[in-house]
Every structure is written in C-alpha cells, then in structure tokens.
C-alpha cells in the first residue's frame with residue numbers, strides 16, 4: 053500500500069544516501085494479524101529470492117547453497133537471524149556490525165514502516181560505499197572483518213505477517229536467533245490469540261529455529277512478559293536460559309538499548325523485562341531410541 | 344433431505360445417519376470477530392434440531408462420532424445398526440475436521456480457528472473433573488484455560504511451569520473454558536480446513552502424524568500425540584487455499600486440493616516433497632463459479648487385476664467425479680472422469696464400489712444415492728453404474744420429513760461453503776479505508 057501522495061513525494065525528495073525521515077512513513081499502530089492482507093510471500097522457502105535483499109551475497113553459479121529448479125539467483129548464505137515485528141528497525145542496524153557473518157532479516161506487517169527500514173538500509177549501504185575509500189569494489193562487504201565499518205549489506209527487511217507465514221520464508225532449523233522485541237500486548241483476553249507468543253505458535257518458532265538457537269523476548273508490559281515466559285516455558289521444545297548467560301549476551305544489551313521501543317521506555321523511565329529461551333533437541337519418537 | 348456426510352460401516356452392515364436428526368445442543372455465543380470468513384451462523388430456534396456437519400466411525404466400528412453445527416461432538420455406540428448416544432461435548436469453536444485414532448481411544452478435532460484438540464472417545468469422570476467439570480468451584484474453570492492445559496504434564500519443567508501459572512492471577516479468563524478432558528495439541532493462526540491422522544511404518548515401529556491444512560495454502564505435518572507440538576515439515580506449493588487432504592491408503596502419498604486448478608500429490612514422508620501437480624481436467628472445473636475442491640477420498644479396491652488404492656476427487660457444484668489410480672498418482676496417468684446427474688456431496692468406498700450421495704434437489708428422489716462399480720480393463724480404470732443394490736434402494740426410497748427440512752438457501756450454505764475460502768485479494772485496501780478493526784491509532788512518538 054502506498055502512502056499518501058504528499059508523504060510519498062517528500063520521501064523521495066532526498067539526496068542519494070540521505071537517511072529517510074520517520075514522519076513520512078507513519079502508519080496506524082496496529083494491523084490485524086488475522087485478516088487477508090494483500091501480502092506477498094513465497095509459496096515455499098525455496099521460491100524465495102533472497103538475492104534482491106542481500107545483493108552482496110549472490111552466489112556465483114558454482115557456490116549456490118541450494119540446488120532447486122527455481123530460476124532466481126542464489127545467495128551464498130541463508131538468513132540466520134530474524135527480528136519479528138521489527139518496527140522502524142533499530143535492532144537491525146545495531147545487529148548488522150555485531151554479526152557480520154549472519155544474514156539478518158526484519159519482518160514487519162505494516163507497509164510504510166517496512167518501507168522506511170528498506171529505504172534506510174539502502175541509504176546506509178550507499179553511505180558506506182561512498183565513504184569506503186580504501187576499496188572501490190561497489191559490493192564490498194565486511195565479511196570476516198568485524199572491525200571494518202558496517203556496510204549494512206547483511207541486513208534486510210520485508211513485509212510479512214509472521215504469525216501466518218514464517219514457514220514460507222524459513223526452512224526447518226535454519227535460524228539461530230529470533231527476536232521478539234516489544235510485541236503488541238493485545239491486553240483484552242479475547243485478543244490473546246493475536247499475541248505473537250502462544251503455545252501453538254511456539255511450535256512454528258521451534259520449527260524454524262535450530263536446536264541450540266535462541267528466542268529473545270523483551271517488553272515493558274509485565275503481564276505480557278509473564279505470558280510469554282509462561283507459554284514458552286510450557287512448550288517442550290524450549291528451556292529458559294539462566295540469568296548469568298542472559299546478562300552476558302550481547303544481544304540482550306542491544307535489545308535493551310537499540311530498539312526504538314527500548315529507547316522510548318528508557319526516556320520514560322519504564323521497566324524492561326527480558327527473557328531468553330533455548331531451542332532444545334527434539335526427543336526421540338515415543339518408543340524409539342535416541343539417534 | 345440427504346446428509347452432507349455419510350459413512351459406511353464394515354461389510355454388509357452399512358448404515359447412514361441423516362441430518363437433521365440430532366438432539367439439540369445449546370447454541371453458545373461465539374466470538375468470531377476478527378476473522379476473515381463470513382459467519383455461517385445457523386441461529387437455531389429452540390425447536391429446530393442441529394444439523395450434522397461431520398461424521399466419523401471409530402476404526403473398531405463400534406462408535407460413531409457426529410459433529411453438529413451447534414459445535415457439539417456426539418458419541419454414539421453402534422449395535423446392530425442402532426445408535427445410542429453416550430456423550431455430548433460442546434467445543435469452543437466450530438469443528439471442521441474429526442477423526443478417531445487407530446487405537447480407538449481418542450477423538451482428534453480440528454476447529455475453524457486453527458486449533459486441534461484431542462478428547463477421549465469415552466470420557467471418564469475423573470478426567471472431566473480434573474478438567475474443571477461442575478464439581479469444582481467456578482473460579483478454577485476460568486483459570487484452567489486450554490492453552491495452559493496443553494502439553495504440560497510430561498516433564499518436571501512443564502509441571503513447574505503449569506504450577507506457576509495456576510498461582511498467577513487470572514489474567515486470561517476464557518468464556519469457553521472446556522469442562523471436560525481435552526488437550527490442545529497444535530494450532531494454526533490461519534483458518535483450519537482439514538486434518539488427518541496418518542500412520543507410517545518406520546523400520547519395525549509405526550509413527551503417527553497429524554496432517555493439517557489451512558486457508559493460507561499450508562499443509563503442516565506434525566508428530567502425533569503425545570509429541571504433537573513438534574512440526575516435522577510442510578508440504579508447500581499451493582498458491583490458493585487448501586480445502587482437502589487425503590492420505591493414499593497407508594502409503595507415504597498425500598493428495599491435496601483447494602482453490603488451485605491442480606491437485607498436489609506429495610510424498611509427505613520422510614521429507615515432504617511435491618511429486619506431481621495433477622492438472623484438473625476441464626470437465627471437473629465449474630462453469631459459473633470459482634474452482635473449489637470439496638472432497639478427496641481414498642479407498643482400497645479390488646479392480647479385478649489386484650488391489651489398488653483409488654483416489655476420488657469432487658469439485659464443488661460440478662456434476663462429475665475424478666478418479667485417480669496408481670498410474671495417475673505415481674506416474675503420469677490421466678485418471679478418469681465420471682459424469683453424474685447431480686452434484687456429488689459425499690463419497691464412501693463400499694467394497695469394490697463407490698457409494699455417492701448427491702444433491703437430491705437436482706433430480707428425482709430415487710437418485711439421492713448412487714453406486715459405481717470400479718474395475719480395470721487393459722490396465723484402464725472403469726466405473727460403471729451399479730444397478731441399485733437392495734440397500735441402496737431402501738435408502739433412496741426413504742423420504743425425508745418436510746417438517747424438518749431446511750430451506751434451499753440454508754442447505755446451500757451447509758453443502759456448498761468451500762468456495763467461500765477463496766481470498767479476496769483486495770481486502771487490505773478496504774480495510775485501510777475503514778480504518779481497520781483497531782481504529783486508526785497512529786504511532787505516537789518515535
């Protein structure tokens with residue numbers, strides 16, 4: 053859905069590499085996760101063309117990661133970190149330099165918010181290219197060199213309703229981290245099925261996460277925190293990560309400080325509740341032995 | 344009027360249930376808001392019996408389970424063709440698929456809202472009391488919500504989690520808290536359309552799976568209970584809703600169909616893989632309305648040249664059936680199309696014949712049920728009209744009570760709802776114009 057013409061015009065009135073402004077991308081705060089939005093999504097993960105999202109990671113024909121009959125270019129890496137309901141993308145921009153080896157994807161249901169993140173990524177990539185004096189290769193990535201200035205080639209964002217279409221994007225066990233930062237609380241009991249964490253939905257997170265992978269949750273709403281903890285703990289594929297490990301995790305720090313919501317809560321002096329869960333190995337089938 | 348569902352018991356002891364005949368249940372208020380589909384509320388006046396919308400027979404043939412459109416699940420005991428109702432349980436949402444597990448102990452129920460529950464076929468008092476049946480104080484009823492009863496009793500970790508939850512203040516009261524023994528096994532956020540329990544032999548062990556389909560083009564393969572929280576894979580490739588799925592015999596083939604002009608033939612096990620897209624022949628496509636697969640059935644038939652699994656497919660409001668044999672499922676065989684005089688409503692395998700119930704409004708009373716004999720000649724599948732077997736004649740001669748009959752329109756909603764699953768791709772534009780259900784609250788600050 054395109055924004056109103058005026059806003060759209062203003063968005064386009066900027067220099068190459070100039071960062072987009074949020075005020076031209078605002079949208080009503082909630083989208084109904086149950087309705088049939090005019091979404092585009094691949095019918096299966098193998099149909100997904102990641103090359104548009106991560107053009108620096110396009111594989112030459114002999115290093116393709118997948119061998120399917122599909123026609124789009126392949127990438128050398130798979131997406132391994134997902135930020136679900138990424139909003140204006142603060143977390144993505146902070147994660148980009150910290151996990152240069154990972155492809156990181158933000159998923160957001162609101163069209164113009166998604167467009168903001170996409171435009172900002174494009175601008176940051178452009179800036180990085182313009183300032184990279186040492187190497188003139190336009191598709192420079194900082195792969196393997198964590199101290200290089202971020203190129204933002206490893207982050208992207210797309211519009212999706214993750215409550216319905218996560219398995220369309222990600223194959224089984226492909227992710228190592230999922231972030232659920234400041235999800236919409238849906239306070240009313242009859243809206244609880246709209247919550248991004250539920251025992252049944254957790255099975256889908258478990259499906260796309262690899263064993264040992266983690267789900268990170270943060271919220272300023274204590275009830276929602278309790279709800280997420282309760283429902284993840286009740287799911288046999290997850291175990292809660294201990295406090296020491298949580299506090300030592302760089303992702304937790306980033307999540308607290310770099311998400312837009314995290315910053316808002318900070319300004320208002322609010323509390324932030326964090327919980328991290330680890331994806332366990334699937335148990336053997338009933339009556340069958342391990343391995 | 345003829346029921347939209349019917350089942351055949353073993354061998355000669357065939358029987359049928361007709362709708363509407365079931366005891367009336369309470370029509371509990373449901374909260375359908377926020378869902379895309381049109382409400383199909385049948386506001387039953389107190390005197391009007393509920394309609395049977397699903398029927399299943401237990402593998403041991405002793406029990407019949409009927410779902411009525413007041414969201415109730417009725418269990419009957421079958422003895423020499425006589426049915427006695429043993430229990431009636433009201434589900435929170437309208438069931439859209441039921442099956443009894445092969446061990447004859449458990450009913451699996453999928454509902455429109457995407458959830459799959461398990462209930463004991465024969466409820467026990469202890470189980471029901473534990474679930475908050477009337478012996479308990481009303482307060483615990485609301486605390487013990489389905490999402491918390493789920494999957495929780497197998498490990499210490501989960502018991503602790505549940506205990507913690509029970510102590511918590513009750514911030515999620517649920518009007519529809521079920522007061523009988525049940526477990527929430529799995530759920531889709533999308534509207535569930537079909538569900539099948541399937542078995543598969545792995546070495547000497549046999550593994551049970553739950554296969555579910557939804558309006559958002561997914562076919563999901565989960566482990567069977569008690570590990571239904573583990574998703575093993577998806578059969579993905581449909582680009583329109585999936586309305587029906589069917590395991591071919593006890594093989595690793597699954598046939599799926601819905602709004603796409605093709606059927607998916609999948610190897611759903613061990614790794615989900617599309618084996619064939621079977622393009623629907625024009626004869627099976629409707630003329631006046633969009634395509635919607637309304638039924639897929641599979642049965643083992645002796646065709647005269649050995650036993651073979653045959654798959655039968657019906658499209659909504661198309662007066663024909665498509666029949667697929669092994670050659671069509673496993674190689675590139677064309678299958679055959681059989682013309683009918685009326686729309687097929689349901690199909691059952693009866694020995695080597697197909698029993699077909701049709702929309703009797705379209706023809707003389709005597710053709711409500713029809714039988715087709717299946718055979719093979721020169722390895723080609725054939726279906727010939729079976730001159731009315733005696734049992735069929737008896738059923739066809741049965742006239743329904745006009746008092747209990749439904750108006751044409753009501754019956755249409757009951758019989759031909761699949762096409763409504765098709766998405767209206769322009770919905771978002773409308774929603775944006777109306778400000779959506781959550782109002783037009785914009786981001787405040789950033």
Ligand SMILES: C[S@@+](CC[C@H](N)C(=O)[O-])C[C@H]1O[C@@H](n2cnc3c(N)ncnc32)[C@H](O)[C@@H]1O
Pocket residue numbers: 081082083085136137138139140141142159160161162165212213214215216232233234235236311312313314
């Ligand atoms: C309160 S914001 C938090 C944004 C960001 N994670 C942060 O911490 O600043 C929640 C976001 O989740 C998005 N969202 C809600 N439901 C979603 C769904 N089903 N799929 C994708 N995004 C969703 C909303 O549009 C909103 O932008």
